[in-house]
Amino acid sequence: MKISVCGKGGSGKSTIVTLLANEARIRGYRILVVDSDESNSGLFRMLGFDQPPVPLMELVGGKRKVQRSLRDGFSSGDSGEGIRVMRQDSIKVDDIPAKHIMTKDKLQLVCVGKILQSLEGCACPMGVLSREFLKKLSLEKNEIVVVDMEAGVEHFGRGVETSIDSVLIVVEPSFESLQLAERIHSLSAGIGIKNIRAILNKVPSDEIASKLESELVKRGIDTIGCIHHDTEIFHSCLEGLSLTNGSAGEEIRDVFDSLISSNTLGYYSND
Numbered sequence: 001m002k003i004s005v006c007g008k009g010g011s012g013k014s015t016i017v018t019l020l021a022n023e024a025r026i027r028g029y030r031i032l033v034v035d036s037d038e039s040n041s042g043l044f045r046m047l048g049f050d051q052p053p054v055p056l057m058e059l060v061g062g063k064r065k066v067q068r069s070l071r072d073g074f075s076s077g078d079s080g081e082g083i084r085v086m087r088q089d090s091i092k093v094d095d096i097p098a099k100h101i102m103t104k105d106k107l108q109l110v111c112v113g114k115i116l117q118s119l120e121g122c123a124c125p126m127g128v129l130s131r132e133f134l135k136k137l138s139l140e141k142n143e144i145v146v147v148d149m150e151a152g153v154e155h156f157g158r159g160v161e162t163s164i165d166s167v168l169i170v171v172e173p174s175f176e177s178l179q180l181a182e183r184i185h186s187l188s189a190g191i192g193i194k195n196i197r198a199i200l201n202k203v204p205s206d207e208i209a210s211k212l213e214s215e216l217v218k219r220g221i222d223t224i225g226c227i228h229h230d231t232e233i234f235h236s237c238l239e240g241l242s243l244t245n246g247s248a249g250e251e252i253r254d255v256f257d258s259l260i261s262s263n264t265l266g267y268y269s270n271d
């Protein structure tokens with residue numbers, strides 16, 4: 001199962017990814033987190049790693065090479081290790097070279113690439129690399145991939161979601177977040193994804209949760225669950241520590257159950 005977590009910047013995508021990853025690990029799944037947000041770099045800390053993995057972009061020789069290889073289908077006579085990996089029709093988690101994947105028992109992290117300097121050029125090659133990597137990534141039954149997407153909707157334009165089974169749209173209590181959810185929903189549906197649901201985050205009260213849910217219903221979007229504002233999450237983020245949670249830990253359990261059961265019921269279109 002490949003799950004993409006999307007939404008507005010700051011809505012809590014990385015937080016939701018981390019909560020889901022921790023829950024999946026507790027349940028005995030092998031979980032691979034794919035950091036596909038080229039602008040923010042703190043996900044590794046939230047997940048409890050001391051350093052990020054070397055980006056996949058470096059594995060394949062940098063942005064220019066990716067653009068060239070993509071044009072030629074990763075088969076342009078280049079014999080670099082990364083290109084060899086990407087040239088395979090399917091990539092297993094164990095094929096990823098060790099320095100490009102961080103591992104803590106059943107929790108693993110890869111990172112597509114980061115924009116570290118100004119004038120570094122556009123992020124298109126990163127989007128394309130994410131798309132190709134996710135498409136080729138082949139999973140065993142007990143493996144789950146959760147993708148931490150960049151904010152906004154540009155990744156849809158780059159086709160990153162083409163091999164995704166389930167889209168989770170993080171919605172915080174703001175009009176902008178609701179509007180963006182509507183766009184994400186229509187773009188996801190447009191590429192044939194059937195399992196698209198909103199997850200409410202940073203919700204201050206049940207009253208606000210109901211209001212958000214009914215606003216989403218008006219926009220044709222189902223809600224999978226609600227994570228209330230959680231002071232422990234707020235503090236661990238403020239201090240750059242691995243994510244600890246209070247009430248959110250229980251709330252994510254129901255969300256996870258719902259994700260798994262819709263998968264077991266064969267809800268997914270891309271299997």
Ligand SMILES: Nc1ncnc2c1ncn2[C@@H]1O[C@H](COP(=O)(O)OP(=O)(O)O)[C@@H](O)[C@H]1O
Nearest residue numbers: 009010011012013014015202229230233234237
């Ligand atoms: N459930 C929550 N309760 C309290 N604060 C939260 C919660 N989720 C996110 N936050 C706060 O919002 C900030 C942004 O969250 P983050 O997951 O980094 O967003 P994104 O990845 O969408 O940019 C965090 O630094 C944290 O302070």
Ligand SMILES: [Mg+2]
Nearest residue numbers: 013014037040
């Ligand atoms: Mg983030």
